[in-house]
Amino acid sequence: MRVRFGPHPSVIASRRAMARLAAVCYLTGGLVGFLTAWLVPAWEDRAAALAVSSVALIGGVLLVLCGERLSVRGFYGLVFATLALLALQMSSQRGHAEATAAALLLPLLSMFVHAFFDRRATLLADAGIVGLIALAQFAWSALPVAIAATLVCVNGVVAAVTGWLVRAAAEADIDLLTGLPNxxxxxxxxxxxxxxxxxxxxxxxxxxxxxxxxxxxxxxxxxxxxxxxxxxxxxxxxxxxxxxxxxxxxxxxxxxxxxxxxxxxxxxxxxxxxxxxxxxxxxxxxxxxxxxxxxxxxxxxxxxxxxxxxxxxxxxxxxxDTAGVASQLTAALTAGEFTVVYQPIVDAAEGRVTGAEALVRWIRPGLGPVPPNDFIPDAERSGFIRVLDRWVLRTACQAAASWPRHVATKVTVNVSGQELDQPDYYDQVVAALADSGLPADRLVLEVTESTLDADSAAALDVLRRLRALGIRIAIDDFGTGYSSLSRLHRLPADILKIDRSFVAVLGPTDQEAPVIAAITALARTLGLRTVAEGVEEPHQAALLRRYGCDEIQGWLYGRPGDPELIGAALAGPRTPNHLLTGNR
Incomplete structure (x- = not known):
């Protein structure tokens, strides 16, 4: 079993929160260092101290302006860049009180790490902080022994308290307004x-x-x-x-x-x-x-x-549940009767595979495949859909984590609007990414527009938090029944999926597709990508390309199949890829 030290976020991590706290730390440290270096007349290395402090101030300003654009991995890298900056300050000021002042900023770094990353991701940072203190004491003689020992203890206390508070916030089970359990x-x-x-x-x-x-x-x-x-x-x-x-x-x-x-x-x-x-x-x-x-x-x-x-x-x-549907579906999942297959998603302009959508299938022994339209409604009515959705999420993340990393790719997983209202759904997604090692920017969560309550504060909040990790959000079946510009404006989305009903009506002699044109134009205006579903014929793909649709999926490029086929297509030459068409 491999132990990963990747930058997996904690349950309260969001780009906005991480950017704001990092900016405050940088601006505070830079301002204190700048003023101290400027006001102390006998400072021998004033120029170096001013340079380091200026870098911290500039970094703080940049974090204020564009920190929210950083990924979780970017913030993790920032932690070690800060550690290097403090190491430079302590090394250059060895023998001076200013080295101690720089070392006293290490608890802030420890607090940031333990607030926004999980336990595994903090191990490497903790080792770096303790290692720097030891290096400053034994190699540079930059810190008094008492200060070094105290800093190790303080960092340990800060790490323990911050980690406990984060876990307590994640596990809080009391509603503050009513005093009842939430x-x-x-x-x-x-x-x-x-x-x-x-x-x-x-x-x-x-x-x-x-x-x-x-x-x-x-x-x-x-x-x-x-x-x-x-x-x-x-x-x-x-x-x-x-x-x-x-x-x-x-x-x-x-x-x-x-x-x-x-x-x-x-x-x-x-x-x-x-x-x-x-x-x-x-x-x-x-x-x-x-x-x-x-x-x-x-x-x-x-x-x-x-x-x-x-x-x-x-x-x-x-x-x-007179028919025992929930028990039957649960038993089927336990028996391994459910499987996940992957339908390729193809770049409309170049024809190459760029990822896949994960789709669940049920094959009953002795009876054969059960159509999704038969068992999905039963799963929703019985409540089993949550169990099934989360199993599909974990399975898809594991499969996509094995796909080539040297090319941009993604796996799309469906999530019900009701699932987004669950208090632990965010934690479930974070855990699935952490356990599989799949980078957040390679996961797309697909929400069916008609099942998502655009007025639900809880659902919108969890979507925003997931996007802050780098996960992309796709709105499925756009344009069918519940669409409105006001809803779309409120939804935190990155991708619009054009419903297959608009694609199916495109005939071989059609030269215009006004609905497709309107949807793709709207998406471009809003800065969203478009994916068309149900593409089965070349003339459909040609019309979609003409109107600027970004990606397509459908039987034209293959039916859903094993994840290894997607991995092989992604690993192949980056030219128009028809490897999967044999599955039609």
Whole structure:
């Protein structure tokens, strides 16, 4: 097993946060060094000190102006550049107090590393910091022994405290507004109950959507909406007794009941009565089935809540997995019946393979392939889609990590809009990249526009954080049903995927494609790349090229296949590549 010291980000890392903190550190260190060098008249090496301090000031200004453009790897390189700068200062000022002053900046570097990189990525930086202190003491005699020993201890304390705070922030499970468990806290409580209740005691999860009540209160001001949520949390927590009440989302509460449908329905009636607010609210419930994980149960409850929302009013929908769909799909995944295949994505102008889209397939022993249109809806309704999505993500990252590194390439992985609302989705993506060693800029997450709530603050925030790591975001099926310029303007996207329905209508004699022309023109205006799906004929590819479509995918260049085919195509000559057409 290889141990990687790559710059894997922590759960709170974003380019903006890293750039701002790095800029503050550089500007502060440069300003202090510059003023000290200028004001101390007896400084023998004033010129060198001024030069180093000026470099730090310039670096701080550059970080303010364009630091957010740096990748995570770039910030990791900046750490060692800073270490080298401090080493130069300490070496040039050996025997002077200024060497000690430079060394005292090392805890700032340690704090930056442990705030924004995971444990494995901090090992090399920690070794560099301790090594520099040892070098300054034993090779240069630049630091007193007491100062060197104190610095080693201080850096250790800073590293431990910063790392603990970052982990605590990632694992916080209390909603600050209501004092109730948040979604992460609910999942933690659910896992505890699932581990403890081994005697078959019924367990039911209910999700209560109070969005309409909050919107009504918000007309009186944001404080009124917060007061409503806080009041509902306190009232329901007192009324629920041993049941766990949590704030599941911005306007959604969750109640975890030890009991079946009857007990849950009775409790919901009491909660509605205790709310003492005008207007009702929809509720979705789901019961725990043998073998369920927390993700499956919450997924089914969300499916029931979605149905209750469509019904409207104060309806309550209970999800019944009478066919055992979730258990069947879980067993199939465990048995290795699911596989991931890769459809090539081709540069429209040059015809060479530039990457692939990961697609899941289910092959049942003795029955053959199950069409995705048959099992994906069942996976979504049963809540299994989250488990499947994350397995596909990890599998695709592992496969793409083996593709050639000397050429630009990418793997595209589908993610549901509901998945983006999950509190741990960002961590899951970061972990998949870290475990596989795949660089973030080689992963594209594809979100279907119609399933993404463009008004969801949680979904938009996680997309922005993922983009800050270098991951690209593609909007799938653009132009079908839910499209609007206002939605597109709010979505943090890099790529528009042109739906196959617009490609399929392009006939051999067509000389114009106005919809394609409009989409590609819009994408260019917004600075987005375009990828056309479902390209099966040469004349379709020709029209797409004419209108400036950047990339294409479809059976013209091959059906989905093994990842090794993509790797071989990428490793081949960088000329028009038709290696995969034999799979048509």
């Amino acid at each position: 979604r992460r806290g609910l999942v933690r409580a659910l896992r505890v109950k699932l581990a403890a209740d081994r005697d078959g005691t019924p367990l039911t999860l209910a999700l209560l959507d109070v969005e309409q009540l909050v919107d009504s209160a918000a007309r009186r001001g944001p404080a009124a909406a917060d007061d409503l949520l806080r009041g509902l949390g306190q009232t329901w927590s007192a009324e629920a007794g041993p049941a766990v009440v949590a704030r599941y989302g911005d306007t959604t509460f969750a109640v975890l009941v030890t009991g079946g449908v009857t007990a849950t329905t009775a409790l919901l009636e009491r909660l509605r009565a205790a709310a003492s607010t005008a207007g009702g609210f929809p509720v979705g419930t789901a019961g725990h089935c043998a073998g369920d994980t927390s993700a499956l149960l919450t997924g089914r409850a969300e499916s029931a809540l979605s149905e209750a929302r469509r019904t409207g009013g104060s309806s309550t929908v209970h999800y019944e």
